[in-house]
Amino acid sequence: MGLTMQELKNDRLLRALLRQSVDRTPVWMMRQAGRYLPEYRATRARAGDFMGLCTNPDMACEVTMQPLARYPLDAAILFSDILTIPDAMGLGLYFETGEGPKFRKTVSTPKEIEALSVVDPQADLPYVLDAVKTIRRELNGSVPLIGFSGSPWTLATYMVEGGSSKDFRRTKSLIYNEPEAAAMLLDKLADSIIQYLNAQILAGAQAVQIFDSWGGALSHHAYQQFSLAPMKKIVAGLIKEHEGRKVPVILFTKGGGQWLELMADTGADCLGLDWTTDIGQARTRVGGKVSLQGNMDPAVLYAKPERIREEVARILKSYGSGSGHVFNLGHGVTPEVDPAHAGAFFDAVHELSQQYHQEL
């Protein structure tokens, strides 16, 4: 197979995710292929709408590669949307200008949930797998490719609410009033995500991230039952090794800083942190079980480059010496950010992190 022959020139990301030594802290940025880049906006304009971009493997590859041409990044991430699975389940994803994602159909009754089928990625989401293959070919071993999926709870909120929500009224009504129907929905999503991420891995994804964007909206107790437990099932169901390397799993619950110990027990290799958690304290709390990814506030990129550098220095110092840290923002980069500021961020991580990786 071509893929196994292809040597990975920069494996900092994969090594740091597994807490193996590196020469400097690897860095990538959530939503690094995105609206803050003029070249992204140009491709997107050509594609028509957002889903047109996601479903065209060549264009998805093109935007995935754009930030790598500009910046010395240590990873590429598949360009796609977290809502491809509910769309493949037949809910009809669409985007309205200036608003978030919406679904034409929603599910809320036990009957509607029973009628849903687990997704078969080869049949239902071939465009994603084609994009993974195309990007891997284009990367040509320069940096690893990260695949991803939304978490079951996060996907469920969009499916039940029909779009974004402030208070998740309908989804929370479901978990409190119909816990068995909620469990069935989350289980079908977990099974679909296992298939989906495994298909991404077989197509060439070298690490995978589960985005639990809305787990932090749940209570301490409900989080464990309705978000963490299905994610634990996913981690257990994923392919552990491919192309002769371990495929690390990153779990990111935004707003999940209070639950790191529980998340570290899922079997995931790495936890994503938002910026509300001190990364040094997080490192102590997870006690060497997992690596950590994060965690600069994306809003720091609005500040002057010298202030960005100071924040990078603070986070590196808080994490301290040794491997197990993948630098990232605590959430996706926002469209208003100046691309030059993103560059200052990456440069700062590269330059300032070397001192924390000296051989003894």
Add this chain to the structure above:
Amino acid sequence: MGLTMQELKNDRLLRALLRQSVDRTPVWMMRQAGRYLPEYRATRARAGDFMGLCTNPDMACEVTMQPLARYPLDAAILFSDILTIPDAMGLGLYFETGEGPKFRKTVSTPKEIEALSVVDPQADLPYVLDAVKTIRRELNGSVPLIGFSGSPWTLATYMVEGGSSKDFRRTKSLIYNEPEAAAMLLDKLADSIIQYLNAQILAGAQAVQIFDSWGGALSHHAYQQFSLAPMKKIVAGLIKEHEGRKVPVILFTKGGGQWLELMADTGADCLGLDWTTDIGQARTRVGGKVSLQGNMDPAVLYAKPERIREEVARILKSYGSGSGHVFNLGHGVTPEVDPAHAGAFFDAVHELSQQYHQEL
């Protein structure tokens, strides 16, 4: 003075805030005088707009008393808005139907911040103090009255952004690019809030709560500098005792569950918790320094009464035996809640909490 002669018939709230023994866990609900009540909607319609209601002491008193007529509550809370201070500073608060609060003027430059004056509540906010006095008279010692203010950071976000915000782009740019100007703004707000809360206490408020609605949007480090430090200044500047009783201070940072140890060191008597924190774990972490208020997810009120009762039971059990717990939601009640469900919530707290307050 009339006030000192007035005996408080139900002092559960004040006792629990100070960790003194009680016969059952006191309960009140953030935004208990609000849109979920038809009688509130009727008064508000008579008042015209929301600020018309806030600035009319008789109407503010009327809506404050409405939930007390319906439910066996252990506290009243002043009906007002957190944004009265920036309004008094001349920014021109207004509400557009279906949208959040807005300001006609914003502040963002050092010069604009320098031009702001510290508020004199007697001169600038007499309607609030009149409302406090009117409500105290009307309560006639039945339950204590809680006064409140927004936190400096929370008020600053509205003043800089001109309204609500998703990512606090302008306010975070200010703290990262102009930390000295930000500090000046927060200091003027802290001084104003000290004057404001002390005036509320002298007018009759028997406990006060600082609502730090947006502190949870800050990084671990920025929270300490830009939200916690100004709140600590406020706590130190408040009148400690009035009418022969201690006036407890409740500090509530929504999304602040990771920072409870730091918050407990401010000198506040009680910390408000949102629903993402397990209250039993929080009790262990603060180690008897403060009491705790909270922390049911407001969305649980969308569930059936028997499910509400189960959640109340869970939270009471997690806190465990002994005083120091004021039951509340983890955030304000939402307009869509059925008033009967709120009633089920209060009843459950009263009935189920007695077992945790047995004399040994």
